[in-house]
Amino acid sequence: MGQTKGLHIAVVGATGAVGQQMIRTLESRDLAISKITFLSSARSAGSKVQFKDNEYIVQEAKPESFEGVDIALFSAGGSVSKELAPEAVKRGAIVIDNTSAFRMDENIPLVVPEVNEYDLKNHNGIIANPNCSTIQMVVALEPVRQKYGLKKVIVSTYQAVSGAGAAAIQELKEQAQAILNGDSYEPSVLPVKSEPKHYQIAFNAIPQIDKFTENGFTYEEMKMINETKKIMHMPELQVAATCVRLPVETGHSESVYFEINSSGVSSSEIKELLKASPGIVLQDDPENQLYPMPAYSVGKNDVFVGRIRKDIDEDHGFHMWVVSDNLLKGAAWNSVQIAESLVKLGLVKN
Amino acid sequence: MGQTKGLHIAVVGATGAVGQQMIRTLESRDLAISKITFLSSARSAGSKVQFKDNEYIVQEAKPESFEGVDIALFSAGGSVSKELAPEAVKRGAIVIDNTSAFRMDENIPLVVPEVNEYDLKNHNGIIANPNCSTIQMVVALEPVRQKYGLKKVIVSTYQAVSGAGAAAIQELKEQAQAILNGDSYEPSVLPVKSEPKHYQIAFNAIPQIDKFTENGFTYEEMKMINETKKIMHMPELQVAATCVRLPVETGHSESVYFEINSSGVSSSEIKELLKASPGIVLQDDPENQLYPMPAYSVGKNDVFVGRIRKDIDEDHGFHMWVVSDNLLKGAAWNSVQIAESLVKLGLVKN
Numbered sequence: 001m002g003q004t005k006g007l008h009i010a011v012v013g014a015t016g017a018v019g020q021q022m023i024r025t026l027e028s029r030d031l032a033i034s035k036i037t038f039l040s041s042a043r044s045a046g047s048k049v050q051f052k053d054n055e056y057i058v059q060e061a062k063p064e065s066f067e068g069v070d071i072a073l074f075s076a077g078g079s080v081s082k083e084l085a086p087e088a089v090k091r092g093a094i095v096i097d098n099t100s101a102f103r104m105d106e107n108i109p110l111v112v113p114e115v116n117e118y119d120l121k122n123h124n125g126i127i128a129n130p131n132c133s134t135i136q137m138v139v140a141l142e143p144v145r146q147k148y149g150l151k152k153v154i155v156s157t158y159q160a161v162s163g164a165g166a167a168a169i170q171e172l173k174e175q176a177q178a179i180l181n182g183d184s185y186e187p188s189v190l191p192v193k194s195e196p197k198h199y200q201i202a203f204n205a206i207p208q209i210d211k212f213t214e215n216g217f218t219y220e221e222m223k224m225i226n227e228t229k230k231i232m233h234m235p236e237l238q239v240a241a242t243c244v245r246l247p248v249e250t251g252h253s254e255s256v257y258f259e260i261n262s263s264g265v266s267s268s269e270i271k272e273l274l275k276a277s278p279g280i281v282l283q284d285d286p287e288n289q290l291y292p293m294p295a296y297s298v299g300k301n302d303v304f305v306g307r308i309r310k311d312i313d314e315d316h317g318f319h320m321w322v323v324s325d326n327l328l329k330g331a332a333w334n335s336v337q338i339a340e341s342l343v344k345l346g347l348v349k350n
Numbered sequence: 351m352g353q354t355k356g357l358h359i360a361v362v363g364a365t366g367a368v369g370q371q372m373i374r375t376l377e378s379r380d381l382a383i384s385k386i387t388f389l390s391s392a393r394s395a396g397s398k399v400q401f402k403d404n405e406y407i408v409q410e411a412k413p414e415s416f417e418g419v420d421i422a423l424f425s426a427g428g429s430v431s432k433e434l435a436p437e438a439v440k441r442g443a444i445v446i447d448n449t450s451a452f453r454m455d456e457n458i459p460l461v462v463p464e465v466n467e468y469d470l471k472n473h474n475g476i477i478a479n480p481n482c483s484t485i486q487m488v489v490a491l492e493p494v495r496q497k498y499g500l501k502k503v504i505v506s507t508y509q510a511v512s513g514a515g516a517a518a519i520q521e522l523k524e525q526a527q528a529i530l531n532g533d534s535y536e537p538s539v540l541p542v543k544s545e546p547k548h549y550q551i552a553f554n555a556i557p558q559i560d561k562f563t564e565n566g567f568t569y570e571e572m573k574m575i576n577e578t579k580k581i582m583h584m585p586e587l588q589v590a591a592t593c594v595r596l597p598v599e600t601g602h603s604e605s606v607y608f609e610i611n612s613s614g615v616s617s618s619e620i621k622e623l624l625k626a627s628p629g630i631v632l633q634d635d636p637e638n639q640l641y642p643m644p645a646y647s648v649g650k651n652d653v654f655v656g657r658i659r660k661d662i663d664e665d666h667g668f669h670m671w672v673v674s675d676n677l678l679k680g681a682a683w684n685s686v687q688i689a690e691s692l693v694k695l696g697l698v699k700n
Contacts, residue, residue, distance in 0.1 A: 156506035156605035204645035255506035295554035
């Protein structure tokens, strides 16, 4: 690649729900790309994908696939990342990994550019992209932390099925149609495909995302707790999460209560602060019924924040409602944004 | 009525979503009924309703309609209650009102039998039935308050459209079908029929239930805050709420964080306590994926509680997930249960 100015990008998991959004995001951005390679598991190899005006055949991802690759965007499941990300790094690529495989590894930066872009400087080849529900929350909390200090966060999520992949989207649609028809439908994907029990998601809410850990929280909830502390470099931050799957195709919503260190701060001050902060679109005008909603956030890279209110009893407490497209800022866009940050900071050798 | 042993019951708003559930609930219970009268607005008068094996013609509710009535169950909107409940009381009836018309009136008891049945003794003819989302929460919190003391509650709700009436149910179904077909559909009911803007509810989440108050909270949220304090007789309780409408037909869910006064309490102790408490069914076995869900709670009178976890950082803090049929315990069943309590306590003269 030395002679050209553009990057050789590889997309691993090109046929998945997130991979498809990565392709669309790469098409829409200015990242100089000289070559692009689409990779997948053996199962999906041979599929065709469109990138700009060309058609590409998806290749099976193998260690040799990464020869000459500058940046590899991984989104093909944790086991693929564990096996192939080190192989890609060995061959000189920087890996931006969208799975949970390396997120809590202390030698691997976990990055949301609006929050901790500076952590990219310490990467050792692999950079982890956080969990979708974590990303949108920390984008909204970071300006608050910087200005007022942050003590405690309690979040309840309203998560879309696309976070569980294309099969979950299909299940929601087919099941909704069956219920509207008065037909029966046997759930087989949600809440967790590999778990023994599956439940109706259409016209329902399932308070389980990922499996349960021993303390009664799910892995999804523990990801939100641990990743938030790591990204914000606040091991002492008190974080609690309840994660719930909804019959929404795309767009995660979050009801977030947070306590700051400063006293006497008004909700208007929080609104002004977030309005001026990167990556955030403030949608907060109750009088005109303006607040974020998932169905109206699809296809947008921003984190939408609204319903900001000061707690009635606790001077340090505030409530807000945070919505974002879980496939974009929650996954594809945050990954591509990391790639753009690497270029901007001169961290990509090519 | 003096000669008979049964009660003359009037159902006001007999044709509505809650009224229909009241009829079904009265059919299934043992309340001795000697006569039943079905009333409604002029608009719905003349409709037919089934009760047990008989068909009844719904009459327009007028002051005279309440002559000889022992208990009148009102669920026809706040303005009907404000006008006719005093007329019913004047004629000797006890009114159990399911609207928000009298809930915060300090001379009117606001009752959830599992929590404050004793307040019925102080009634002056009208008894208010709390808001649906409040009822299920206080049923789950009251045993905790009694045993460990209660300091703070932060709730995020996941509310079904049937709380907004039959038109909202129809809108959800028609809109879901239109979206599945790829057709357009103009929302006209949710979030609030009388508000200028209406939003898609199918495959979406709307963080507005009822109108907004000046402090940025909605009336629904303020109902949860104020009614909880009144029912539990705890003006000092710290309560905050975020209320969200979901594409669920029936069944409200709530993610509840609460802080108790006692130290060193385990989540197992909270589970054991709630398992043995009235009106509650504990569904809390993460290993076997057992937790409450709205679609599986429809048609049941119970409040289902699960996902009970101790907060990781706060020794006094706990999380739980509370689900109930909003038309039953949230409305019809709680009203009929109040009627049963009145009989049990000897408070109905007949």
